[in-house]
Amino acid sequence: MAEQSMRGADEPQTTLEGRVWTFGRDVDTDLIIAARYLTMKEPEELAEHLMEDQDPEFPRKVQPGDILVAQENFGCGSSREHAPIAIKGAGVQAVIAKSFARIFYRNAFNTGLPILVSVEAADRIQEGDRIRADLAAGTIENLTRNESYQAEPLPEFMRELVSAGGLLPYLKAREQR
Amino acid sequence: MGMTITEKILARAVGRESVAPGDLIMARVDFCLGNDITAPVAIDEFEKAGFEQVFDAARIALIPDHFTPCKDIKTAMLVKQMREFARRHEIEHYYDVGRVGVEHALLPEMGLVGPGDVVIGADSHTCTYGALGAFATGVGSTDLAGAMATGEVWFRVPASLRFVFEGELGPYVGGKDLILHTIGEIGVDGALYRAMEFTGPVIETLSMDNRQTMANMAIEAGAKNGIIAPDRITREYIEGRFRREPRYYESDADAAYEFEYRWRGEDIPLLVAKPHLPSNVARADELADTRIDQVVIGSCTNGRIEDLRAAAEVLRGQKVGRDVRCIVIPATQAIYQQAMDEGLVDVFLAAEAVFSVPTCGPCLGGHMGVLAEGERAVSTTNRNFVGRMGHVNSEVYLAGPYVAAASAIAGHVATPDQIQSRRAA
Numbered sequence: 001m002a003e004q005s006m007r008g009a010d011e012p013q014t015t016l017e018g019r020v021w022t023f024g025r026d027v028d029t030d031l032i033i034a035a036r037y038l039t040m041k042e043p044e045e046l047a048e049h050l051m052e053d054q055d056p057e058f059p060r061k062v063q064p065g066d067i068l069v070a071q072e073n074f075g076c077g078s079s080r081e082h083a084p085i086a087i088k089g090a091g092v093q094a095v096i097a098k099s100f101a102r103i104f105y106r107n108a109f110n111t112g113l114p115i116l117v118s119v120e121a122a123d124r125i126q127e128g129d130r131i132r133a134d135l136a137a138g139t140i141e142n143l144t145r146n147e148s149y150q151a152e153p154l155p156e157f158m159r160e161l162v163s164a165g166g167l168l169p170y171l172k173a174r175e176q177r
Numbered sequence: 178m179g180m181t182i183t184e185k186i187l188a189r190a191v192g193r194e195s196v197a198p199g200d201l202i203m204a205r206v207d208f209c210l211g212n213d214i215t216a217p218v219a220i221d222e223f224e225k226a227g228f229e230q231v232f233d234a235a236r237i238a239l240i241p242d243h244f245t246p247c248k249d250i251k252t253a254m255l256v257k258q259m260r261e262f263a264r265r266h267e268i269e270h271y272y273d274v275g276r277v278g279v280e281h282a283l284l285p286e287m288g289l290v291g292p293g294d295v296v297i298g299a300d301s302h303t304c305t306y307g308a309l310g311a312f313a314t315g316v317g318s319t320d321l322a323g324a325m326a327t328g329e330v331w332f333r334v335p336a337s338l339r340f341v342f343e344g345e346l347g348p349y350v351g352g353k354d355l356i357l358h359t360i361g362e363i364g365v366d367g368a369l370y371r372a373m374e375f376t377g378p379v380i381e382t383l384s385m386d387n388r389q390t391m392a393n394m395a396i397e398a399g400a401k402n403g404i405i406a407p408d409r410i411t412r413e414y415i416e417g418r419f420r421r422e423p424r425y426y427e428s429d430a431d432a433a434y435e436f437e438y439r440w441r442g443e444d445i446p447l448l449v450a451k452p453h454l455p456s457n458v459a460r461a462d463e464l465a466d467t468r469i470d471q472v473v474i475g476s477c478t479n480g481r482i483e484d485l486r487a488a489a490e491v492l493r494g495q496k497v498g499r500d501v502r503c504i505v506i507p508a509t510q511a512i513y514q515q516a517m518d519e520g521l522v523d524v525f526l527a528a529e530a531v532f533s534v535p536t537c538g539p540c541l542g543g544h545m546g547v548l549a550e551g552e553r554a555v556s557t558t559n560r561n562f563v564g565r566m567g568h569v570n571s572e573v574y575l576a577g578p579y580v581a582a583a584s585a586i587a588g589h590v591a592t593p594d595q596i597q598s599r600r601a602a
Contacts, residue, residue: 026366028560028563030541030560030565031562031564034564035541035543035565036542038243038541039244039249041217041218041221041255053563053569054563072366073366073369073399076366076399077396077560077562078300078301078541078560079215079299079300079303079315079316080215081218081299081317082218084317099366101366101399102369102370102399102401103301103315103316103317103396106316106320107316107317107318107319107320110319110320110323111317111319155333166319167319167322167323168223168226168319168322169226171323171326171327171329172227175326
């Protein structure tokens with residue numbers, strides 16, 4: 001993960017491939033990582049409780065490289081960055097949803113968790129499908145169903161954040177300019 | 178084309194004549210804050226990125242309020258990390274037990290945030306300060322780390338929604354009912370990425386405590402911020418309190434709103450939000466079958482002095498139902514003192530409620546009132562998600578202080594009128 005988040009803008013490797021877990025709408029951050037675990041902050045520790053209140057077995061089912069696909073308003077509720085940290089800690093490569101709650105959206109970009117917004121993908125992709133996503137182009141291929149979908153393009157500034165490796169490297173680089 | 182109050186504050190913060198919805202900007206922050214859950218992560222990120230100095234030690238607040246007084250060793254270690262960072266960087270506004278209060282009640286009370294400010298906090302309910310005419314929004318820990326280092330934060334300028342409340346409010350109906358009504362109408366993502374601007378005759382006469390309750394829950398509709406233009410009530414509140422120069426903005430008459438909602442205060446009854454979303458709103462007087470185990474009166478939403486007065490008004494001379502635990506939590510030390518001075522604490526103790534030190538504790542199932550499997554609470558807090566206050570199979574009904582206090586007496590969801598008619602019968 002560290003190498004991925006430090007990747008430079010000019011490196012082409014922006015394609016992810018993985019197996020999908022699907023979720024409904026309004027998945028809140030208490031569901032992603034319950035507040036009783038917020039005394040922790042290490043990714044691996046938090047990952048052991050990812051989505052636990054929805055499915056106690058999920059932390060054992062989810063595997064590094066998997067991708068989460070959800071309906072509207074993913075990550076609503078609290079500002080806890082522990083939510084994207086737990087997702088990344090479980091080795092989840094990306095989250096695709098119809099829409100994201102705004103603080104989760106920020107936190108994902110700031111911490112280098114790739115997210116894509118696509119209504120079509122969220123409607124069509126089923127649990128267990130294998131998909132390939134090109135983050136730069138915003139294209140999503142469903143390898144199981146032989147379909148492809150388009151995600152909303154990222155604004156220029158957001159692309160800069162991603163290519164800098166997150167908010168703090170971006171700010172640090174700017175400070176040194 | 179005119180601008181909304183939100184757009185004007187953001188334009189000022191970025192040094193431009195104007196901004197428009199959708200613009201991505203780097204804005205100067207007037208104040209930023211974090212708590213014992215979010216600040217430790219921010220401090221880790223700040224240090225990992227190699228920053229050595231904070232942008233302004235007087236414009237950062239580190240408020241350990243969620244798990245304090247520390248509930249276990251892990252939380253004690255988190256607060257210790259905050260305390261040491263605060264000492265090392267001479268952070269002026271670090272407050273420990275005995276001085277600390279629930280962050281979103283404490284900062285306005287101390288005059289650390291005020292009209293025209295841009296405030297970010299690594300806590301989603303930072304939007305509370307919109308009640309003062311500030312642009313205030315919740316962010317994550319990395320955003321806080323960036324703001325502590327540079328004094329700047331990125332925003333996408335939000336489009337604005339206008340909520341006009343006409344007429345007058347009925348008895349006992351307050352800010353909590355107004356915002357629950359709003360969220361019930363538009364849904365938990367009904368204001369996603371948007372600014373919610375509250376206005377109209379009802380708002381003009383609404384107290385600052387009730388305004389803070391409303392702005393506090395803008396995030397529960399997905400909003401970036403909630404805001405109320407400063408007026409006489411705002412000026413009276415900040416007088417002798419706000420430590421910087423206020424900047425008063427209001428929306429232009431020709432400002433653009435994506436949508437306008439209009440409701441009448443008379444049409445809004447006492448409400449609750451049933452499990453498990455704040456949008457799952459129902460009339461409080463139609464839920465007498467809903468037995469409860471616990472009541473919590475407190476939090477950044479409803480832990481201010483007016484909330485405690487409201488609860489005491491209902492509980493005076495009454496007893497909490499024998500199967501109910503009622504936990505009253507003043508949001509700050511000053512509110513605690515005020516509640517003692519006004520005799521409210523006597524009322525709570527006589528009613529066999531417990532009166533706690535300031536803490537966020539039970540709101541997030543942290544401590545000081547965690548729910549067991551199958552238990553149900555009425556709470557004046559802001560979220561009723563699955564497992565929010567404890568066991569995954571516990572339930573939370575959100576309500577204002579009048580309904581919470583009445584429910585504590587009745588042992589089921591109830592309104593003050595229902596308690597009175599029961600007493601009369």
